[in-house]
Amino acid sequence: MTERLQIQNLYKIFSANPEAALQILANGGDKNTVFDKLGAVVGLNNVSLSVPQGAMYMVMGLSGSGKSTLARCINRLNEPSAGKILLDGRDIVPLKEEELREVRRTRISMVFQHFALLPNKRVIENVEFGLKLRGVSPAERRRRADEVLSVVGLARWGYHFPHELSGGMRQRVGLARALATDADILIMDEAFSALDPLIRTEMQDELLRLQRTLNKTILFITHDFQEALKLGTRIAIMSEGELVREGTPQSIVLEPGSDYVAAFTREIDRARLFDARSVMRATAPILQSERGILVGDAAGAAGPGFVLDGEGRVLGALDAAALGRARASGEMGTPSSDYVSVPGNAKLLEVARSYRDGRPIAVVDEDGRFVGTLGVDELLSRISSTSAKTASAGDRHV
Numbered sequence: 001m002t003e004r005l006q007i008q009n010l011y012k013i014f015s016a017n018p019e020a021a022l023q024i025l026a027n028g029g030d031k032n033t034v035f036d037k038l039g040a041v042v043g044l045n046n047v048s049l050s051v052p053q054g055a056m057y058m059v060m061g062l063s064g065s066g067k068s069t070l071a072r073c074i075n076r077l078n079e080p081s082a083g084k085i086l087l088d089g090r091d092i093v094p095l096k097e098e099e100l101r102e103v104r105r106t107r108i109s110m111v112f113q114h115f116a117l118l119p120n121k122r123v124i125e126n127v128e129f130g131l132k133l134r135g136v137s138p139a140e141r142r143r144r145a146d147e148v149l150s151v152v153g154l155a156r157w158g159y160h161f162p163h164e165l166s167g168g169m170r171q172r173v174g175l176a177r178a179l180a181t182d183a184d185i186l187i188m189d190e191a192f193s194a195l196d197p198l199i200r201t202e203m204q205d206e207l208l209r210l211q212r213t214l215n216k217t218i219l220f221i222t223h224d225f226q227e228a229l230k231l232g233t234r235i236a237i238m239s240e241g242e243l244v245r246e247g248t249p250q251s252i253v254l255e256p257g258s259d260y261v262a263a264f265t266r267e268i269d270r271a272r273l274f275d276a277r278s279v280m281r282a283t284a285p286i287l288q289s290e291r292g293i294l295v296g297d298a299a300g301a302a303g304p305g306f307v308l309d310g311e312g313r314v315l316g317a318l319d320a321a322a323l324g325r326a327r328a329s330g331e332m333g334t335p336s337s338d339y340v341s342v343p344g345n346a347k348l349l350e351v352a353r354s355y356r357d358g359r360p361i362a363v364v365d366e367d368g369r370f371v372g373t374l375g376v377d378e379l380l381s382r383i384s385s386t387s388a389k390t391a392s393a394g395d396r397h398v
């Protein structure tokens with residue numbers, strides 16, 4: 001994947017003279033040291049991250065951790081104190097005002113928490129706003145605004161005023177306005193935080209649906225860990241202006257790495273987060289006969305066996321006792337059709353629902369080929385704990 005947006009060693013000091021603060025940080029001081037010595041606020045402290053094309057990259061953290069400062073630095077509403085912001089490999093920090101305006105108009109769009117709609121302009125004029133700044137002709141910008149209003153489900157609302165719309169609808173207008181410019185990077189700062197829970201869930205689903213066709217690169221800021229898990233392809237967690245953890249949703253839950261991160265993960269619903277593939281055990285061939293290939297737990301531990309055809313499709317299963325006999329005698333015995341088959345991407349909640357007492361569980365891929373097995377023990381222990389498993393490659397604990 002290409003890296004659309006890269007942040008390298010970014011600092012933001014809120015002070016007329018950031019140099020002294022940067023020096024303190026370079027010498028190992030933190031946000032509090034800088035504040036005590038200089039009275040200056042550290043907004044960002046050496047933040048580096050990398051957002052691939054098409055990602056839904058979540059930035060989360062408590063209030064005051066620097067999330068909005070990061071978002072505002074990326075389109076330079078806040079001037080970074082040090083560091084680089086690479087857009088497709090090109091640093092936008094040194095850009096002059098003119099070039100910067102171009103980047104803001106064409107490359108990066110923002111969606112804010114409080115919608116920031118112009119109250120005395122109609123919905124359609126709000127949506128057209130960015131295009132007007134860009135000098136797009138009235139006919140063309142109206143056409144484009146109509147188009148994006150239907151994308152967000154507001155085709156009939158263009159000639160209403162913002163106050164005639166509900167909160168959720170107003171946020172759709174905010175989204176339409178951001179989409180209208182065709183910028184490939186969307187920065188959404190707490191975009192859904194002001195919405196009622198039900199509308200919020202609806203907007204999250206809507207964004208996931210839209211993203212499947214739009215394939216934008218989205219940096220989404222939230223203080224809600226559930227939202228980060230639901231939407232994110234990767235999550236960066238901030239604290240005190242620093243990035244303290246970065247990784248996939250599953251790996252962060254499995255291995256928070258610090259009490260700060262663990263506190264977010266405590267409440268989450270693992271059964272909805274993890275899939276069968278993430279807990280399954282690998283298997284290895286044990287016997288081959290005219291019936292097919294018998295596979296069982298690679299570690300040789302107890303558990304069921306499965307008989308596969310040449311394509312890797314499951315023909316039948318042996319329970320643990322029958323597999324033990326087969327291992328001992330070298331005779332496969334008769335496979336049974338009494339097993340449960342679940343797709344690798346099935347969430348553990350679904351696996352638990354389809355589980356039938358004592359029956360072997362075969363995990364299969366999209367083509368129906370066997371990829372592994374999982375037992376009720378793995379299922380329950382993953383649902384109920386954060387039991388350690390090594391973090392995936394590329395994970396960062398800072």
Ligand SMILES: Nc1ncnc2c1ncn2[C@@H]1O[C@H](COP(=O)(O)OP(=O)(O)OP(=O)(O)O)[C@@H](O)[C@H]1O
Nearest residue numbers: 014041042043062063064065066067068069070223
């Ligand atoms: N213009 C500013 N001048 C001085 N300090 C600022 C300014 N903007 C932000 N800060 C400080 O920078 C730090 C990070 O603020 P920021 O708004 O980025 O936090 P946040 O993570 O977005 O919080 P929230 O979840 O409340 O939106 C805070 O300590 C804040 O007080």
Ligand SMILES: [Mg+2]
Nearest residue numbers: 067068069190
């Ligand atoms: Mg904020």
